[in-house]
Amino acid sequence: MTAQAHSLANNRDTIVAIATAPGRGGIGIVRLSGTDLDPFIQGILGAKKNLQSRQATYSSFIDDSGDVIDEGVAVYFPGPNSFTGETVLELQGHGGQVVLNRLVQRCIELGARLARPGEFSERAFLNDKMDLAQAEAVADLIDASSYQAARSAIKSLQGEFSTLVTQLVETMIQLRIYVEAAIDFPEEEIDFLADENLRANLRNLQAELRQIMSRAEQGSLLREGMTLVLAGKPNAGKSSLLNALAGTDTAIVTPVAGTTRDVLREKISLGGLPLNIVDTAGLRETSDEVEIEGVRRAWSEIEKADLILFVVDITETDSPDLHEIWPEYFIRFPEARQPLILVLNKIDRCDQQPGAVEGREGCFALSAKQKQGIAQLTAHLQQVAGYQDQAEGVFSARRRHLDALARALELVSTGIQQLEETGAGELLAEDLRQAQNNLSEITGQFTSDDLLGRIFSSFCIGK
Ligand SMILES: Nc1nc2c(ncn2[C@@H]2O[C@H](COP(=O)(O)OP(=O)(O)OP(=O)(O)O)[C@@H](O)[C@H]2O)c(=O)[nH]1
Ligand SMILES: [Mg+2]
Incomplete structure (x- = not known):
């Protein structure tokens, strides 16, 4: 089945959307795509302008009573030499939401309809301008x-x-x-x-x-990153470790056991590897209503993690065995397959060296407070994720x-x-x-309409 054989709904309509990011900017662009854009050129640029293919033409953009909405540049791409493969008109005006919305409104009055998310890319795919993996790469690049x-x-x-x-x-x-x-x-x-x-x-x-x-x-x-959950008893130093890894003071740290109750999320990049770090409430039996909810949420994050760092205070833990230290995890998830790293924190209070602990698989020593062993942990996490910096030949997938x-x-x-x-x-x-x-x-050579619909609808509008 070729791309054109797919019959996605309404692809004869002229579609319109603001192509630039929401907010204020020097320039804002409204993009139209369809088979015949002459009515829009006449209606917005005034008497039929002699637009040259792929050249910028300075013009006023006018409404139905001839009042000027904005002044800017129109760029005309007659099909099939355009992004979508149809005829495309870009109206580049000033980047204010009111002006841009009025321009879009004007296009709708003239017969266009608002583009669905990803619909420009979808048309590019249907017109064989790019294949599905390439269309997805547009979204990934953005x-x-x-x-x-x-x-x-x-x-x-x-x-x-x-x-x-x-x-x-x-x-x-x-x-x-x-x-x-x-x-x-x-x-x-x-x-x-x-x-x-x-x-x-x-x-x-x-x-x-x-x-x-x-x-x-x-x-x-590289695209999706990994989700790393910090878990442990209260006061183990989870929030301190979040702050050390993120290099910010995101989480509140106090000597009070049970400081963190909400789930805290921080997105960081470890030398190019995206990582979603999740800090959770300390796990313990408690009668405090708020804390009970915090602990429940902590377990739910643990379940979804790609990787768990179980943090303990080294001065309070003698056992090297995670099964002994954290039996609840193995009871709740008897078949858990997430990689689990035991972090021995607070080594500034004993004589343990920072880094991977010799002779103990998956065990790591550091001081979150004194920032000892953080660089080693970072390198270790990259290794666990199978991440290679500078890897040649990686493509987004x-x-x-x-x-x-x-x-x-x-x-x-x-x-x-x-x-x-x-x-x-x-x-x-x-x-x-x-x-x-x-x-x-x-x-996309062999793909159901259903799958196509799902893929393109995850794109943003105007793409
Ligand atoms: N000496 C020392 N103290 C630390 C270290 N890391 C954390 N602490 C202290 O331990 C206490 C608890 O730290 P937090 O980071 O709030 O611990 P937590 O695990 O998030 O605790 P909860 O949110 O209550 O579950 C604070 O007083 C920290 O300053 C460390 O590496 N060395
Ligand atoms: Mg905390």
């Missing part, structure tokens, strides 16, 4: 919270990811042709399925899928891409196994067919 994330998004936008995926799909098609021919012509002299080349090609395909996955995983990590790659890899692996164990070409052919469909979902 949302990037670090230089590294932006760099990986621009790579995807330029098509690096899509090209690799398309090449893999091509390889799969070649293999399918070969395998299906072997099934259809079993009377041939040569046993195609026993051919060493076929096996070698399948293994190559498997290796390439693995490699793309690891690059995409890095990209997804989403959960949905990783899932599709993982399913394709699994299918190819089962196919290889089928072939080796039973020599069954039919099963291999079916696995390859499904693997190909999964990969094609990434670029």
